[in-house]
Amino acid sequence: MAINTGSATANPAANIVVPVGHRISWGAVFAGVSLLLALSWLLLLLGAAIGVGIADATDLEAMGDGLGIGSIIWVLLTSLVATFAGGLLAAKLAGTPDDRIGALHGLTVWSVGTLLIMLLGASGTGSAVNAISGALGSATQASTKVVSSATDSDDSGLLPDSIATSVAAMLKRQASRVISTTATGDDSPSRGEIRSAINSMSAEDTGAIASALVSGDTDLAREQLAQRSSLSSSEIDSIIQGAESQAEQWSESDDLESAENWLGEQIGEARQSVSQATSDMAGSEVSSRELNRALQELDSETLAEAGQYLLMGEPDMSKDVLVANTSLSEADIDAIVKGAEQEAQQLVDKAQAQINETTETIGTYTQAALWSAFIAAALGLVAGLVGGHMGAGTIQRLYATR
């Protein structure tokens, strides 16, 4: 289509002036980008208000389901509407009659907007204006959390510190059992000495078991008692039964302290009978002084070091540490390490399984978030083109003629 410029000539087409260069209006693009960001923020707020927002990084259960269909649709809708409106505004403000130039304005709005959102995301503020940036930020945050919690320990191969502590405590209990059973002699340790040695070993676990009892999780309490004490299964059963009858009273008052005291008494009674049995078995090989010295030598540093080697799957190194730092016999050390090795492996396997499960959950979430981010970006591109196209004037194409 030719445009008559108004000058009176024989060939009007020859006088058409087509602007060449500077056809982009950066002011219009800036306005379009501003609208894109503002609308993104508005729709993000609306999404959060109506409950189709993205899962929080602290809620691993919600993250396990991925993004959720509502969240995905909302992210796409936000991207579509915001970029379409931005492109439309830019093309209208540019005032171009050519729909191709209008569409290019829409494309520029999309690219500048994407660049800005990326920069905002990198600086940590992207989640405030853009839903998908929030989802990606959430996934990164959760991954960082898991990686940092998993690598808290330095040497034990991606296992948390709590496992190393548990293994150290386990070694001590194991040592006590071995020493108690070999501590036999005329000059045998008194019942009280053995009882106090055994009691000191498991004091740190009482709180955890009491918490499980108060919360009504008797299975967990039973498992913890079996794992962390030397009580027999019938003794554990009687403690759990007693706890169940007391549970109602605890849950009413939410009194953890009284539960702990009660549990302490019960375990104490059960241990008393164990100690009695151990003392009764007293023979003539190890004196009470030797037993005390052996238990004192098992200081926390030695146990921690030996525990670390057990976690790393090097029981021989663990034995060497005990040989170097204690005066225990080779046979005792062999028995201690052998007994603790299996339990340590169970703990390691359990912790590893938990870490794997969490990593998988975050992987699913990150994959869904990245996929939605890609589709949202592509849809934004299309919406920008369409918006710019529709925002331009009614002229379909302007051709330059000589």
Added chain:
Amino acid sequence: MRMSLLGLILLLLIVAAVVQNVYVGGIGALVLIVVLVLFLSGRL
């Protein structure tokens, strides 16, 4: 022509996002890139 192609891409991408299908999304993205190149080079 241009708008109907963009509409088709839009539809493909939305379906890909909802069903979380990599193949549909990949085809949508490929068509989008081709259309974009044609548009920028003035052939569309």
